[in-house]
Amino acid sequence: xxxxxxxxxxxxxxxxxxxxxxxxxxxxxxxxxxxxxxxxxxxxxxxxxxxxxxxxxxxxxxxxxxxxxxxxxxxxxxxxxxxxxxxxxxxxxxxxxxxxxxxxxxxxxxxxxxxxxxxxxxxxxxxxxxxxxxxxxxxxxxxxxxxxxxxxxxxxxxxxxxxxxxxxxxxxxxxxxxxxxxxxxxxxxxxxxxxxxxxxxxxxxxxxxxxxxxxxxxxxxxxxxxxxxxxxxxxxxxxxxxxxxxxxxxxxxxxxxxxxxxxxxxxxxxxxxxxxxxxxxxxxxxxxxxxxxxxxxxxxxxxxxxxxxxxxxxxxxxxxxxxxxxxxxxxxxxxxxxxxxxxxxxxxxxxxxxxxxxxxxxxxxxxxxxxxxxxxxxxxxxxxxxxxxxxxxxxxxxxxxxxxxxxxxxxxxxxxxxxxxxxxxxxxxxxxxxxxxxxxxxxxxxxxxxxxxxxx
Numbered sequence: 366x367x368x369x370x371x372x373x374x375x376x377x378x379x380x381x382x383x384x385x386x387x388x389x390x391x392x393x394x395x396x397x398x399x400x401x402x403x404x405x406x407x408x409x410x411x412x413x414x415x416x417x418x419x420x421x422x423x424x425x426x427x428x429x430x431x432x433x434x435x436x437x438x439x440x441x442x443x444x445x446x447x448x449x450x451x452x453x454x455x456x457x458x459x460x461x462x463x464x465x466x467x468x469x470x471x472x473x474x475x476x477x478x479x480x481x482x483x484x485x486x487x488x489x490x491x492x493x494x495x496x497x498x499x500x501x502x503x504x505x506x507x508x509x510x511x512x513x514x515x516x517x518x519x520x521x522x523x524x525x526x527x528x529x530x531x532x533x534x535x536x537x538x539x540x541x542x543x544x545x546x547x548x549x550x551x552x553x554x555x556x557x558x559x560x561x562x563x564x565x566x567x568x569x570x571x572x573x574x575x576x577x578x579x580x581x582x583x584x585x586x587x588x589x590x591x592x593x594x595x596x597x598x599x600x601x602x603x604x605x606x607x608x609x610x611x612x613x614x615x616x617x618x619x620x621x622x623x624x625x626x627x628x629x630x631x632x633x634x635x636x637x638x639x640x641x642x643x644x645x646x647x648x649x650x651x652x653x654x655x656x657x658x659x660x661x662x663x664x665x666x667x668x669x670x671x672x673x674x675x676x677x678x679x680x681x682x683x684x685x686x687x688x689x690x691x692x693x694x695x696x697x698x699x700x701x702x703x704x705x706x707x708x709x710x711x712x713x714x715x716x717x718x719x720x721x722x723x724x725x726x727x728x729x730x731x732x733x734x735x736x737x738x739x740x741x742x743x744x745x746x747x748x749x750x751x752x753x754x755x756x757x758x759x760x761x762x763x764x765x766x767x768x769x770x771x772x773x774x775x776x777x778x779x780x781x782x783x784x785x786x787x788x789x790x791x792x793x794x795x796x797x798x799x800x801x802x803x804x805x806x807x808x809x810x811x812x813x814x815x816x817x818x819x820x821x
Contacts, residue, residue, distance in 0.1 A: 371410045515581055706775075721785060780809070
């Protein structure tokens with residue numbers, strides 16, 4: 366063995382490790398609490414005294430099998446270190462290359478996914494555009510279909526049969542049926558099956574918006590005399606209940622039909638004002654002498670009473686309408702957002718009204734029982750209605766043993782029964798408590814005659 370050689374002493378067994386470690390720590394007066402399980406490698410350069418001592422002791426104390434000696438030199442150790450270093454560097458290089466490759470692949474994959482997503486979105490957008498174009502084409506209303514829509518809109522809120530439409534427009538029954546069915550499919554009209562053979566049609570909200578765009582003379586479209594007369598009567602009713610809508614509808618009628626109506630109504634208008642004038646002039650007759658009244662009335666009995674009435678009635682009527690409008694506006698201000706949302710439910714469709722009727726008929730209701738009494742399309746809107754009514758017009762019955770039971774608010778029940786035409790209670794036998802609650806919620810108001818009116 367050369368002087369510049371290095372000897373490596375590898376301690377493998379427990380006995381060898383214990384002896385060597387205690388021998389080394391003896392001068393420091395310490396001992397190892399625990400002997401490590403891993404292999405211990407000692408390195409000695411120079412005289413090799415420790416290696417010789419350990420070798421001799423291993424023979425004496427019989428742990429020669431637990432110890433191993435290896436002779437090496439610095440060059441060899443350096444080469445081994447360099448080889449290890451190169452191996453580590455190579456492994457690190459490969460790891461970075463693999464990581465970069467994976468990152469590039471991931472980036473490519475994401476880019477491909479983004480491109481595919483954009484392409485799909487573009488395709489969907491084009492498909493949607495084409496669909497809307499097709500829908501616009503299919504939603505176009507021309508010819509007889511347009512006339513049918515105008516007629517059912519003019520006669521709203523009446524529900525009319527196929528035969529009525531055919532007679533009104535002077536077309537075949539089959540043609541009227543086809544046009545009405547197509548309007549229902551397009552969403553411009555709705556139908557209600559009263560019995561197996563009795564099918565009625567009425568305008569939808571969408572249909573009303575569409576029909577309002579057509580500036581057409583309705584009286585020219587309606588060919589049937591009976592239907593035209595009914596239309597005029599509907600117009601007169603609308604004029605009394607809703608003057609704004611009536612004025613819009615009235616502008617569509619031409620001068621000739623007005624003249625015809627005037628001719629038919631002449632005997633009625635000349636006869637009806639006379640008793641009313643007499644009533645109003647009775648108190649005046651007590652103050653003025655009778656001969657003077659007769660002299661003035663004899664030549665102008667049929668012509669001048671009407672303007673005199675107008676003069677007396679105009680200020681009274683305007684005052685009454687102003688008071689009524691003020692009462693209505695005050696009621697609207699008292700309405701909460703929840704109240705407004707619930708009120709809208711009563712003015713949507715016949716299906717909504719049927720669901721509301723089933724809910725408000727009793728003081729309590731079971732959701733499953735109500736659902737069983739509804740048609741398929743009505744079942745779909747039941748959850749939406751319950752959601753809007755909950756915590757305001759209805760409340761969940763927590764004390765009930767079975768699920769899905771609700772209590773109906775008494776105030777809202779009175780309003781609903783009156784609004785749906787089931788019961789007329791608060792003008793006949795009113796409960797002051799209920800009336801006060803209805804007024805507080807803004808559900809009713811007083812009209813010019815002092816009667817309570819439902820908010821619309």
